[in-house]
Amino acid sequence: MTGIYLQQQNWQSAEQWLNEEVVVVFPLGAAAKEHGPHLPMNTDAVTANWLAEQVRQRLPVVIAPLINASFYPAFVEYAGSISLQAETARDFIVESCLSLAAFGVKRFYVINNGVSTERPLGMAQTILQKHAVTLEYLRLLNIVEQLPAGLFQQNWGSHADEHETSLMLHIAPELVDMSKAVDDGSEGEGLLSRIRGQGIWSESGVYGQATLATADKGRVVAEALITKVIDDISGLIVKV
Structure with a gap:
């Protein structure tokens, strides 16, 4: 049985789906957050929505509308990046x-x-x-740690890098401009910064080696993500 998108239902249909047995899935991905010169600012949203569709095809869940803004303090120096206070992002999820x-x-x-x-x-x-409501969520770094050894070559990074660019080359290649991909962010510590000496220095907004990305590597990342998310949600479904 497949799932549904909440926003595509009328309220009577929604009422039939919303009950104690169903799991509601919120995709969370920024619609406006820098991802270097080679990826669009909605990269996170594209990925979250793509994963949500993989879940919908496999499990009888309710896919809620995308949460397209959250707490992203590392990217505020780059034009167009929207970041909320952590408490604001928290309250939106809770409510x-x-x-x-x-x-x-x-x-x-x-x-x-x-x-x-x-x-x-x-x-x-x-x-x-405290309201007897369970909330679980994907932890991305756990996925990266589980990827096959030797598949990725980059020596540093975790944003708009070899991993993320590869994933986008697999799921949405039309949105990637590899002619603009760069390796950046190898100097400094802390948050990304366009100013040298004030954090991880990255003029481009890339933190890692995006030039090493390939669609084949992205397929491996995508499969790992799908497996993890499906396993997580399946565990919630059986807790009836």
Whole structure:
């Protein structure tokens, strides 16, 4: 049985789906966050929505609308990047879940396509527990650690890098301009910065070696993501 998109239903249909047994899945990915000169600013949103569709095709879940902004302090120096306070991002998640919990939903999963986003998600998880509501979410760095040894060659990085660019070459190659891909961000520590000496120095916004990316590598990342997300959500479904 496949799932549905909440936003495509009428309210009567939504009422039939929203109950104590269903898992509601929120894709979370920035619609406006820099990803270097070679990737669009909605890279996170594209990836989160793509993963949500893979889930919908495989599991009887309700896919809620994309959460397209969150806590992204590392990117605020780059034009167009939108970042919320952690508490604002937390409250949006909590109130969205509680809105649907009013109709019986007790289990939520966030397809989290970020790292700094884990802070507001963790805070939201604690609050929702007090309402007898379960919130789980994808932890991206765990996926990277599980990828086959030797597949990726980059020596540093975790943003708009070999991993992320490869994934986009696999799922949305038409959005990638490899002629503009660069290796950047090898100097400094902390948040990304366009100013040398004030963090991880990256004039391009890339943190890693994007030039090493290939679609074949991206397929491996995509398969690992699908497996992890499906396993996570399946674990929630059986907890009835």
